[in-house]
Amino acid sequence: MTTTDQPRDQHAPWIDKERLRQKYLEERNKRLRPDGNDQYLQVRGQLAHYLDDPYSPVAPRAPKADHVTFAFIGGGFAGLATAARISEAGIEDIRIVEKGGDFGGTWYWNRYPGAQCDTASMVYMPLLEETGYMPSEKYAHAPEILAHCQRIGKQFGLYDNALFTPRS
Numbered sequence: 214m215t216t217t218d219q220p221r222d223q224h225a226p227w228i229d230k231e232r233l234r235q236k237y238l239e240e241r242n243k244r245l246r247p248d249g250n251d252q253y254l255q256v257r258g259q260l261a262h263y264l265d266d267p268y269s270p271v272a273p274r275a276p277k278a279d280h281v282t283f284a285f286i287g288g289g290f291a292g293l294a295t296a297a298r299i300s301e302a303g304i305e306d307i308r309i310v311e312k313g314g315d316f317g318g319t320w321y322w323n324r325y326p327g328a329q330c331d332t333a334s335m336v337y338m339p340l341l342e343e344t345g346y347m348p349s350e351k352y353a354h355a356p357e358i359l360a361h362c363q364r365i366g367k368q369f370g371l372y373d374n375a376l377f378t379p380r381s
């Protein structure tokens with residue numbers, strides 16, 4: 214990557230963005246397969262129940278046909294943090310669509326004994342200052358991280374519009 218013959222970014226002048234984009238494209242193309250979705254197997258039989266959500270009962274509801282300004286698929290850290298920031302910007306009609314029964318993403322689904330983060334909690338857990346929450350351990354266990362996701366959802370009003378477990 215050259216550092217001299219490309220337009221320079223004010224904040225990161227050493228990054229050749231065009232070359233970087235090209236590299237990402239090359240890596241993406243290496244992973245594309247001609248069989249597309251046919252490469253995947255349908256999970257059947259003994260293992261099929263893992264596709265269900267064991268933590269939340271299905272709560273039937275009518276289909277939604279309204280309009281929202283921002284909608285996200287996925288109620289993990291990414292969806293929560295983005296929605297929280299949008300909410301801070303004053304936009305209220307945000308919808309998170311999540312196939313699980315609650316927010317948490319990774320931390321909703323992974324509940325095996327001893328599960329914990331391996332990045333320091335103070336760095337890893339989002340929106341700590343905004344929620345005023347102090348992690349109890351250097352490497353927080355899964356239930357604490359899940360509870361923090363729920364805390365973010367409540368504080369930023371993200372439950373109001375969310376759609377969980379869409380199997381009605």
Ligand SMILES: Cc1cc2nc3c(=O)[nH]c(=O)nc-3n(C[C@H](O)[C@H](O)[C@H](O)COP(=O)(O)OP(=O)(O)OC[C@H]3O[C@@H](n4cnc5c(N)ncnc54)[C@H](O)[C@@H]3O)c2cc1C
Nearest residue numbers: 287288289290291292310311312313318319323330331332
């Ligand atoms: C045990 C464990 C420990 C980890 N520790 C660390 C760590 O210490 N540091 C670190 O950086 N990372 C760690 N990770 C990685 C972790 O996945 C990420 O840090 C982060 O939580 C990912 O957030 P996300 O929102 O991008 O995705 P996810 O948390 O995976 O959330 C995506 C959500 O989207 C939902 N979804 C997907 N498709 C659909 C659909 N079609 N319709 C509706 N909903 C859908 C899923 O149900 C899921 O809830 C760990 C992962 C595990 C499993």
